[in-house]
Amino acid sequence: MRLRNVHEMLEDGSRGYYRHLVVIEGEYKPFLFEIINEYLKVNKKPLVGYYFHPWIVGSKERLSIIKSKFNYVKDIDYSSSEMYLGETFDVALIDAVDDFRPSYIARAVETVRGGGIAVIFSDDIEHEKLYKSTIVRDGKSFNFFEERFRRKLEDHRGIVYYHNGDVTLRPFSSSETSRPKRTKDGRFPILSRLCATDDQVKVLDEVDFLLEEGKKLLAVTAARGRGKSASVGLSLSLLLSLSKYPVVIAVTSPTYWSGKEIMSFAEAGLRQLKKKFRAVRSKDGKLMALEAGESRIRWLPPELARDSHGDIIVIDEAAALGKEYLDYVLRRWNKVVIVSTIQGYEGSGKIFLKFLEQFQGKHDLQRLRLDSPIRYAKGDPVERFLYDTMLLDVDNEGSIFLNRIEEIKVQDIFQSEESLRKIYGILVTAHYRNSPDDLMMLGDASFQRLFEAKDGAGVVQIVEEGGLEKSKVEAISRGEENQGHLIPQRLIKYLRASSIGHMKGWRVMRIAVTPHLQDRGVGTALLSHIEAVALKEGVDWLGSSFLSTPKVLNFWIRNGYTPVHLATKKNEGLGGYSVIVIRPLSERSKELVQELSTLLKDKLLRTSHQVYFNLDPIVIVKLLKATPKIPHSVRFNPILVERLRAYLEGIIPYNSVADAVHTLAEIYFKELSFDVDDLTLSCLVSRTLQGKSWYHAGLALGLKSSEVEDKLREAVSRILNGYSLT
Helix, strand or coil, rough: HHHHHHHHHHHHHHHHCCCEEEEECCCCCCHHHHHHHHHHHHCCCCCCEECCCCCCCEEEEEEEHHCCCEEEEEEEHHHHHHHHHCEEEEEEEECCCCCCCHHHHHHHHHHHEEEEEEEECCCCCCCCCHHHHHECCCCCCHHHHHHHHHHHHHHCCCCEEECCCCEEECCCCCHHHEECCCCCCCHHHHHCCCCCCCHHHHHHHHHHHHHCCEEEEEEEEEECCCCCCHHHHHHHHHHHCCCCCCCEEECCCCHHHHHHHHHHHHHHHHHHHCCCCEEECCCCCCCCEEECEEEEEEEEHHHHCCCCCEEEEEEECCCCCCHHHHHHHHCCCCCEEEECCCCCCCCCCCCHHHHHHHEEEEEEEEEEEECCCCCCCCCCCHHHHHHCCCCCCCCCCCCCCCCEEHHHCCHHHHHHHHHHHHHHHHHHHHCCCCHHHHHHHHHCCCCCCEEEEECCHHHHHHEECCCCCCHHHHHHHHHCHHHHHHHHHHHHHHHHHCCCHHHHEEEEEEEEHHHHCCCCCCHHHHHHHHHHHHHHHCCCCCEEEEEHHHHHHHHHHCCCCCEEEEEEEECCCCCEEEEEEEECHHHHHCCCHHHHHHHHHHHHHHHCCCCCCCHHHHHHHHHHCCCCCCCCCCCCCHHHHHHHHHCCCCCHHHHCCHHHHHHHHHHHHCCCCCCCCHHHHHHHHHHHHCCCCHHHHHHHHHHCCCHHHHHHHHHHHHHHHCCCCC
């Protein structure tokens, strides 16, 4: 009876073009092979994607057994699974014997087409799993994520859940779904034939507005699996065909793989249009450029793309590159296409949509949203399960601040779906980057503390760090990773500040305020509350690590946190430089913070021209202002002062006095004897400390080249006046 019901479900899924999810836990082999055999009766030659960690003992043996059952199996390393997001399989077999990581699971399931199945198999999804081991501390962790995952398996239809011999099977009907379809040819029928939905045709119909005069911004957003990248790729081939002049298009994305669909469909579009072109591929087969006469579509990494020369820039998975990057591009380029996943698995948040609103009026903004899935039927039960279980569609419906802050228990919110959605909804709507892994961290980490600003106004998530034994501190000093103690690990490894490892600290992993209550003191109230609790519990320091943007830095500095470390390498995955700030609570931590922050100031003054050349100059100014003063006897060489005066009077150019301006800037930032506004100082920093050209300094600051030099002259004049040297 059990297998007959499964067979009927699989046949109905094939008719209705929807997917099934099978989760097998316990003694998995017998039922796994039963499911495989039943599916082979429905589809005799399926394409199979097998997801696993190939380097773990025993994993390749399991793969070999699976390969004996199918004609075609693509084995995929979890760590490189992003490369296969554009692939489509009839069956996804997800080996969760060694790992059960939500983001990997969600990514793998999304590669299954309608009528197919995703099968997760494991002896036990809770214990001795690779990702889970990063959440375990002193042998302790919670299992609230896994417990909720199991409850959801039993709640949803279209799911087969086998757990130690017991089977839960809730059938789904094809009468509740509708296949993806295209009913319109649109303005460009030749290319429309390659589209699966009317949503995709609409992108083709609207894209030619980029060829009109003026600053144009096209924003294409969708949940994953809607074919947004494919439709944009087809549209690029159309632009090359419609333009009367050669068109140069730069395509970029966080990684090549997250943007490859645009390049692939641009190539397919050129073929469909029968346009002569040359495809340029790398040695490992990546499609890097398409050349059609003098026109060109080329993929470039983000840092090269933003300053490249061309007519149009296309940014795929744009939210992942961060606001600072997009601000720069939208100043630098007149024609911009932004493509981003909303409610996806790669970290894009709904707050990204609010970011776009600020460009209304500055650019002619066209926003297109794709709703219809292309890989499976609308109403697909597996998509419903993933959205519900991973909280991909969670939202914050508004709240008020009751001037009350309370600590909340993780167990309590995971037992109440309403509470979980409220708390996690605040985190999602207040941050650009969220993923299912964050939900597992929230549910399973035993070394965290949660505080809520009632009622749903804000949340702060604390991670307990430090208090390490001597042997662990020495191990970190030798280069061993310890992500469970992020701030001590960074400061010990890079600054050799071993004493921080022995101190007890709280890292603010996340602080989020519901958007309509931001800038009203809720975040400050949360920090004040946790500081009071920390002092009572003998905590040495409070700290945080985050991407260094002006707005976020302002918040932390305003609340008494001191910058102590700035990463020397840009985090390409997050799109910026990470900064660590600390609020010392004990005397020993105060001394250390003073020392480390002074060193950071010196580092910025000495290395901004090479290490931090691409950092927002306003960030550098804020860091220099927030680090301690370095008192010394200021003695200005009279010749230096005369040269600066000659520059201000227009007698000599900047290049002739650059060394003197640099000396003046260094003295000012060390002394900080009087205040000069951030924008004026940013022009000084960008041109003098970072060594940018007038043009690139202007791009970084949103100014014209002439305005940058005017502001720099103003900075020189105001500093000289401050020292009574004019």
